[in-house]
Amino acid sequence: MIAYVVRRVFHGVIVLVVVTAVIFVILHLLPGGEARAVLGAKANPAAIAQFNRVNNLNRPLPVQYVLWIGQLLHGNLGRSYKTNATVMSLIAQRLPKTLVLTALALVLAVLVGIPLGMLQAARRNRAFDQAMSVASLAMYAAPIFLTGIVAISLFAVHWRIFPAEAPQGTSALGILEDPRALILPVVLLSLGTIAMFSRYMRSSTIENLVEDYARTARAKGASPKRVLLRHVMRNALGPIATQLGLFLPFLFAGTVITESVFNYPGMGLLFWNAALARDYPTEMGVALVVSFATVVGSLVADVGYSLLDPRIRFT
């Protein structure tokens, strides 16, 4: 077990190094370099040289990378070009609110998607299953900005049940104080994930239902319900657990769109505004934080899965 965890952590660290290297390279793709981006297109050469010297940009790239990593390890992501606040403080302000949004959407997706997939597997190829399959295919193909607009025009403009704008609290707690405004963003963000979870769960359950152990349990007199809930479910959940970490980038991409549609004051909105303002340090900071979360998330999911299913550790 320990050997497996050590191996998996080592793997995660290597992936993190790759992530930072890729983001570092993108940062250096800026036309004219960072100096031009900060000082403007008309900056004179002396000012640019000065900026480069102060920020170590005249050093060789590998040296710059090591220095940049050093800063990163101290939690320094640089300063926003636009507000001059540290990127870390901007993210620290927004991250809890985005966590509230994504966590609620993820919980909803698990609570709806997984039972739905199992039910579809139990009733496979009947009308209910086929109707749900079509519905999840459509949900999966519909981008959030579209479902968001449709939902706003129906629930906010036409029937006036929910507000069109997300809660505007200054903290995560403030967000939770306005649950009615939270419903539309959370539901829309979860739709695509529900579609994915139910599809996965459906095929994974079907695979297990035809296994010998399920047949044996059935032959020994266990009711179909008991076979499904006591025997098959645990085995079918495994593959989904490993995917949870990989859902994070997908979910975060969803939050960028959801937050921009509903003006939700989270990290996605921060990222979008930074992109519109060409505020590169903020863009990079958010991308780094999300990628780190992804790597750590899939690490945790893999280790969790190995606890759930001991066979994994030995392959």
Place this chain on the structure above:
Amino acid sequence: MNANAELVDLTVDLRPIQRVDDDGDLSPHRRMLLAFAQNKLAVAGVALLLAIVLFSFVGPLVYHTDQVRTNFAQADLAPGADGHPLGTDASGYDVLGRLMAGGQTSLIVGFAAAAIAAVVGSIFGAIAGLAGKVVDSVLMRFVDGCMSIPQLLVVIILATIIIPSRLSLAIVIGAISWFPTARLVRGEALRIVRLDYVEASRASGSPSRWVLFRHILPNSVGVIVVSATFQVATAILLVASLSFLGLGIPPPAASWGGMLATGLQYIYDGYWWMIYPAGALIVLTIMGCNFVADGLRDAFETRLQRR
């Protein structure tokens, strides 16, 4: 959106496995075509995509509109008014004509990006699988790292660095979409290099380049085509998201995502024609690609099963 590899598997066993009727004498290719033709969703997907291609590229030849110059005297017209079947938008552009123009952008960028991703991904994956050992782990850890950065974020960042155009968007999206393909092709390559005839070929002195282009890539064609088809959908979605966020190809160029973004501003006025037609086209195009990709995968599987 980076969960591409996962998305690819999402639509597995949507429907009962298609039984190809008694066909003992058919060649594998014919059997594959037959399996594809018997798959209703796949055929519907092909029809859908064909219709959208015709609409976007042949439509403007029949239905002439000015999609460059604004005309504020004709802005916000309801459908049917003044010879505009789907009305006009806030700048006075004819919505139907604009849907066609936007469709061209979506399809061109989508297919070009998928083609770039297919080429880069399959060569990268094949090299990793063929080389094995250290080279393989290094290349694959690179792919793992890249797949951990959300695709939409990278596209947005790159879109703020480059000047978005059809060409630059196709290159950027292609350049960041090939990772799942590389993984899949590497898996195939690992399997193929162990086949007896490939080992025989290598033992008799074939250079790696020969093995790569003569054995690995042709035998991975199924995987490559299927993942490329899924990637068309992903690329079209990315283009639409970028335009929706105001970071796509700038006006007067038309795009479905951009039309939705403008439509959102008029949501309280009930201008449905600025929202729903563009939205429907995005969904139909993506669904069409997914259906075709699904059908192709099943068809390739039948070919392999019977061989």
